[in-house]
Amino acid sequence: MALLRLEVPDSQINEAIDQREWRHALQLIEKREKRLKRDETIDWLTACKASIQMLLPEVTKQRQGHALLDTFYQRKPPVVDVTAVMTIEAFSEYRKDSDARLDVLWTQVANANPNNDGLHRYWFKKRLQTKDWQGARKAAMAYMKHFPSKPEPFFWAIFANFMASKSLKTPDQETVLCGTMAYRMCAKAADDVHAEPGKELKSGRVLRTPSDVAFLLDVFESQGKWKEAIAVLESRRTGIKSRIGKRSWDLVLRKFQLLEYVGEWLDQFKYSSTLLADACAENSRLQIHGFGEFGNNWSTWVAMLRAAANLRECKVKANDWLSRIAASICTQHAEGSSGRNGMCAKMLLDLSSLVAYGGTSRQGAALVESCCTYFKAYGKKQFCFNDLQICLQVLDSTMAQTLLMEVKAHIKKEQADLFGDQDQLREVDDLESRLELDANQLIMNVNMLKIEYYLIHSRRVSEKPEDRIALENFVVECIKIYHVAVLSYLDAKNAGGRTERLPGDDGGLLAAMGLIRLHALGNRPEALLQAVSLLQHLVHESPFNYEALVTLTALYTKFGAGWLAAEHYSRLSIKNIQYPAISWLLSTRISSIYPYTPQTGYKDPTEKASADPVHHLEQALDYHVHLAESDPEEIVNFLEAGQYASLVHAMGNSAYNQLGFTKYMLQVELARIERLAGVGRNLDYRRLAGMSSRMKWRKMKANTHDAQILYLHKWLSQQAFTALAYDNATKHNRYFPRDDVMNSIIASNDLKESSTPVEDVQIDLTRDLDWISMIYENKVGDAEPRNRNAETVADKFNKMRDWQKHANHVMSTMIEKDGCHLKTITGDTRVPDWEFFHEVYLGLDNCRLVEKTMDVIFAGNRKFRIVEHGFAEFLTEAVRTLCSEYRGIVHAAALQLRESLSHKKHRRSLVYSVVSRKEDTEDKDTIAHWLRRLFTDEQHVQKTLARLTAAWRDALTNIINLTKPTNTTSLPLH
Secondary structure, X not given: OOOOOOOOOOHHHHHHHHOOOHHHHHHHHHHHHHOOOOOOOOHHHHHHHHHHHOOOOOHHHHHHHHHHHHHHHHOOOOOOOHHHHHHHHHHHHHHOOOOOHHXXXXXXXXXXXXXXXXXXXXXXXXXXXXXXXXXXXXXXXXXXXXXXXXXXXXXXXXXXXXXXXXXXXXXXXXXXXXXXXXXXXXXXXXXXXXXOOOXXXXXXXXXXXXXXXXXXXXXXXXXXXXXHHHHHHHOOOOOOOOOOOOOOHHHHHHHHHHHHHHOOHHHHHHHHHHHHHHHHOOOHHHOOOOOHHHHOOHHHHHHXXXXXXXXXXXXXXXXXHHHHHHHHHHHHHHOOOOHHHHHHHHHHHHHHHHHHOOOOHHHHHHHHHHHHHHHHXXXXXXXXXXXXXXXXOOOOHHHHHHHHHHHHHHHHHHHHHHHOOHHHHHOOOOHHHHHHHHHHHHHHHHHHHHHHHHHOHHHOOOOOHHHHHHHHHHHHHHHHHHHHHHHOHHHHOOOOOOOOOOOOHHHHHHHHHHHHHHHHHHOOHHHHHHHHHHHHHHHHHOOOOHHHHHHHHHHHHHOOOHHHHHHHHHOOOOOOOHHHHHOHHXXXXXXXXXXXXXXXXXXXXHHHHHOOHHHHHHHHHHHHHHHHXXXXXXXXXXXXXXXXXXXXXXXXXXXXXXHOHHHHHHHHHHHHHHHHOOOOOOOOHHHHHHHHHHHHHHHHHOOOOHHHHHHHHHHHHHHHHHHHHHHHHHHOOOOOOOOHHHHHHHHOOOOOOOOOHHHHHHHHHHHHHHHHHHHHHHOOOOHHHHHHHHHHHHHHHHHHHHHHHHHHHHHHHOOOOOOOOEEEOOOOOEEEOHHHHHHHHHHHHHHHHHHHHHHHHHHHHHHHOOOOHHHHHHHHHHHHHHHHHHHHHHHHHHHHHHHHHHOHHHHHHHHHHXXXXXXXXXXXXXXXXXXXXXXXXXXXXXHHHHHHHHHHHHHHHHHHHHOOOOOOOOOOOO
């Protein structure tokens, strides 16, 4: 239930309500009623009594409360007590129910207290917080009627009508009415504004601030009145240059959007180009719009470039002339003090020309030249690669090689000019100057390596020998750069401890990306171990390197090291709005990789919680839960400040976060963790089904991300269906319940196509069990249907037996050397990955489902005899035996793997798969050799791999305990 914020005139009753002591509060109310005179009533006391009775568990009391409240609503003369209505409102909000008759009471109270400003504001805010737009409309219109000269009621009425027009709960005919009313009220507010101050109507129903104009634009856009909105922005009375617009840059951005909506590309080109021209004007009198240097905003450049590109596509006669103007503006700004925007715009202009003319050599050469010019100017800045990236993606192999040659030649020349005279370099005594020189060279080399990786190595799709050698050489170069940064005075300057990342860190990150790429191309798990060791070294030197922590979390998850992934995830310090964007990093299938709390390595409870995946999943889910409670207060704050456009945006974000996929994924993962642990969390499959339907609707309506939305829809359908199966088979000892929601899910073709084979098997199992359950629920008595049903049941029983045989075979192959999901590092050294644990846990989960459901069906067969009882008993026992064999195979595989991970020989093999042996001097240019030079000794690698091995052993120990022959319980940790 929601929070109850209520204050009644009686302090004792108020205290009992605050303590949620309903019976005591009811006794106090009844005592006070006895002291009243005959025929005397106190409305707030009656309202309080009825509301409390409705909260009591006794049905009789609840009926009395409903009857008393009905009498209250129908009373003649009507109730006009403010406290009484507020009491009913507060309890209604607490119970999370709504009654349309409550707005009738509010109207009566408002008419009886026309001068009570606080009353009207309270009524509207309550409707706003609950997003009851029809009630908000009534409250705002009543407020506007009684206070016609105040601006707030007028704009609140516009806002309520606008939101009602967008709400799915509003009937179609009222949607049009509300939208039209909001538009007309806004248009009237704009028309009543005078150009000269002090000549407005005395009414407050006019635009007054840039925020009011922005809100008007939202209303106009919702009604498709884009040209009218542009006219408002260009008006002397309400436009950007007016005393109301106050040259607001936010309104300039809105004008760019509106010009794009209506396709007025020529106007957009003129407007954006004049803003850029103003930015170069030395005298403010020469400026057209008066924004000055502020017009040199990247949004302005984007608007001009889009306009130029679209004018080219439209084949405007003056297109060449416009392109020359754009190029001239880019050049003019590139030569000025703020040349970055101009150079970036010149690159994008050449990029659009290359795309428009089909990739001709002339246009390609122009783009390469622009990129080289930019690198020469800003190659020593860390933002250089990010600015170049959008242009790099269209370069073919020839253009890519040309650009790389030019960049490398420039770096070589720079270094020759800088370090050619070593004696001159020694004369530089200023440490800061030397630091700056070295830092610039380091950043330039790192940017060059980023370009090389993006253009060359990230595009490789197969491991040809020459490609593999080139990628290995690239990794070596990155390690060298990172090694130089670690040893140099760049890091010595921060010997007291780093507080931020340094340029050399990107060299280590690039090396790790190259190693991950090596594994992706050639299935080389030792490359992943090298990447893990390198990144651990990086986060030790630079503890706040966000990219390194994210990559390590992903790598540890891939290795199936659950508590190590959770530990590094906790170091990201994710808060608030970051949860929807980042929590997927840990929550993606963590339930079937590590569904328990770590048992080793942590003595401090806080540190142990940081390594517990469940702790982080619950934290992320709490954010979504608390978001619904904090939203109403933030909404009211926006309303009080008159920031209506910001309020619309905030409510849109709130709805997205509360209905977003991340929230449902967290719920599913936590439910599956508790199911695997044998506890079971109540999962509302109907809610998941509703989310699935909304995502399917979004897929049909959206123009982008269709594939992603479709996958999420399938995944949610699968989880809803599986949750239903487990709920009923394992918890309630009954068949699948049949209702319209689940029938639609079961009939859907979207259930399959999950991304792992064992999840596909789970869908097959639950569907087969559903069919059998449906046959037994129908209790068919006719002979012919009974024969067909008997064949179906027999076929499904045999299919489940065959599936379990196949599952046993798959798990058995994991013990063999060529088995899946166990990666061979060197010789006989093998390590697990996430798919191994995923296969094991979901396989055990499926066994549990099959055994329990078949017991239920077998008991039903005794009663209805769909198949011959001896046959059903034989197959049930056969499947149960196979499930026991599966647990035995898993137990033996986990024991064998844990034992191999304990051997000293295994640990040494892992170490020497990462770094070269000390006595090995044959090849000085290998990755392992340079990693040894970076780490100086084996201690760092030993420590890193020891923790990784401990995480594997911990996970395997829990599997061993779970699959012991005498074990009748599930995971003993939740």
